[in-house]
Amino acid sequence: MERKDFQISASDLRNGFVGHVVHTMGKPLEYSSTMERYHALSHAVRDQLMEKWIDTIEGYLDRSIRVVCYLSAEYLPGPHLMNALQSLGAIETCREALDELGIDLDEIAVLEPEPGLGNGGLGRLAACFMDSLATLGVTTIGYGLRYEFGIFRQEIRDGWQVELSDRWLQYGNPWEIAIKDTSFEVGFGGHTEEYIEAGLQKWRWVPGSKVRGVPYDTPIPGYENGFVNRLRLWSAVAMDSFDLSEFNAGHYTEAVRQKVESETISKILYPPDDDDAGKRLRLEQQYFFTSCSLQDMIRLHKLQGKSLSDFHQKWTAQLNDTHPSIGIAELMRLLMDGEGMGWDEAWTITQATFGYTNHTLLPEALEKWSLPLFSALLPRHMQIIYEINEHFLDQMREQFPGDTDRIRRMSLIGEEGDRTVRMAHLAVVGSKAVNGVAELHSELLKESTLRDFYEAYPQRFSNKTNGVTPRRWMLLAAPKLRDLIDETIGTAWHTDLFELRGLERFADDPTFQKSWRASKELTKENLSKYIEATQGISTDPQSIFDIQVKRIHEYKRQHLNALHILALYCQIKANPNIEMPSRTFLFGGKAAPSYVMAKLMIKLVCTVGDLVNNDPDVKGRLKVVFLPNYNVTLGHRIYTSADLSEQISMAGKEASGTGCMKFQMNGGVTIGTFDGANVEIRKEVGEENFFLFGLTVQEIEKLTEEGYHPHNFYEKSSLLREVIDGLADGRFSNGDRELFRPLLTELMGSDRYFLLADFDAYVASQRAAGEAYTDLARWSRMSILNTARSGKFSSDRTIREYCNEIWKVPVSALTGLKS
């Protein structure tokens, strides 16, 4: 790849913008609405990416380039406009261009609805990876689903979560291009048939119905390098032939019903729930996008005039969790039934194509499909999976003779209770590489969840610690911090985050510390204004901003955080003049709609907020705010405003976590458990710059073996008793004793997530953090060192590891180009 001059002039951008207002939106500039201006500007910026985008198509057809295909059911890219402008090095140019027309860029940019095509960490990780892949100049296609309705919009009414539909495509999406003449058919149901061709026994699948997949492409620009990849999301449309036969038979309403039904496949993103009704559709979605993606890869492969025997030389496909792992059986089917390849060759190619990333240790979260559902929907794939299983188990019997228990545990088919297809087992068996997402997680995978597989194929396993893109999470989200760092150490850190080490020598410099604090205070003030405007709650930017944002889940223990706030409140009530640094506690995150306990945790946080925000004794020392509808857009404000980052999951439960890295990069200091990526953050920043507390995985194991009795911890801690008793007797909830009973029953009963065991240690660690904060110079040093030592957590480092060790593709040496 050669260096390109991509500097855009203000007049080019202005002409492009005005041109689109007139020619695309059909309005004179003076009568155009802000939304129309957003669309016109997006088109003008997209135009600037188009030629570079077309260049990367050559890579798909260039025999010497291996293409990375990232297969993910979720993507959370965040708003495109400002990111695209930034990648072109044109934010200020654009501001200038619009200024002359009397138009404010920021007013336009806030109108962009973000594509909420994911639930949380896994979807956001896919988006960070796409940014790094483009920035490193790696030819990539990100494949996924174009959900018409993304993750629900969250409102909080009377402290309870309410879900509203997300109509993100309502006003059209200027960032996508539908490629309607490249589409694929995807079958469902029906039966399989055996037949003989040229003396060979073969199988064909006769599906009961078919759907057409149409790709919608979104450009993914690299940072200031003139390289643009594509995100290709599939949308389901009814097959024409469907309607025809029914129309001809005079069944008009039946034809329309079938059309509507087939198009529901890409309608809605599912939350991670146990909702039975959604199960079948979710499997349909997974198969639909995976099949379209593999058919697309085969089409592109053939376009080069190459034999399919080289498929794995040209393509490498990464499975983002098991959601696309049906692709292993689908590639086998396409190669054998479609291309006439024999089993052994098809299996060699399939295994050499896929890599599998695991994102969870919780055995109950490993994907399983009921066998009757699976074989009704995908009968040919069921046959193929049985055959893979036969070959695999034969091999295991040879490797572990007589160990029938092991064979039963490893089978792709689960036989306990209702029979199931175990997707994680399929993913491991059908891939060349398997990885976890943080060191601890990868170790625990080998020791527990995937232990048998590790013993069978040790060389397949590795760790790839997650990372996040500093382009969005630092440069875009905190422009003032960026300026300060640029002035201090230059700009190389934008594409080589280890360069931030250069800040270490300023960690104790009083002038630099002052600028550092000023930059953080500015973002805190902005967030305070936002909170005042949206929630009507005043917060003090001088107080400690102590923030926990992530999906709401018992293992993440937002309720432990709430218990600590209640403990501080009790201390104030007992002694209203007690000395205590002022704290603002911010929470954000969505609960799965059917997860009753998670919804009660939100209610708990809001109840604690009502209590402490309005009690005159508190004298503003505590503020608690639940920020509704936490998403990427809100994340920009939040990650840059934290003093303390709450990463308090029960040890061994959070595979990695990535929010922790966004806080750290922006100078947030972590209070956290020995879990996920926390372990590595602490190692990088040094133990004196991290507030560690709580039981380790081994200590929890030991306690469990000895018998864990939460009541013992309740008895031992007077502060804990006061908080628990207060919740039970309704003291914190206007006398309502019933409200939090389910929560208390869990905590005092089994306490599966060891909140009570960790409570005292958490309170002590919080006290230490509060003390550190009151020493301005000490805290500033900690904050600066957290940023300076965050280099490891750039997704550029993660992607380099995947490229070198799994995908075997070269990364471009180009970094930080500015023409």
Ligand code: 26Q
């Ligand atoms: C499953 C079945 C039915 C419907 C939905 C799902 C489903 C959807 C999303 C299951 C899981 C997810 C998402 C999981 C996820 O986000 N995991 C997180 O991945 C991050 C990136 O690796 C890690 O940092 C987090 O630790 C991990 O929890």
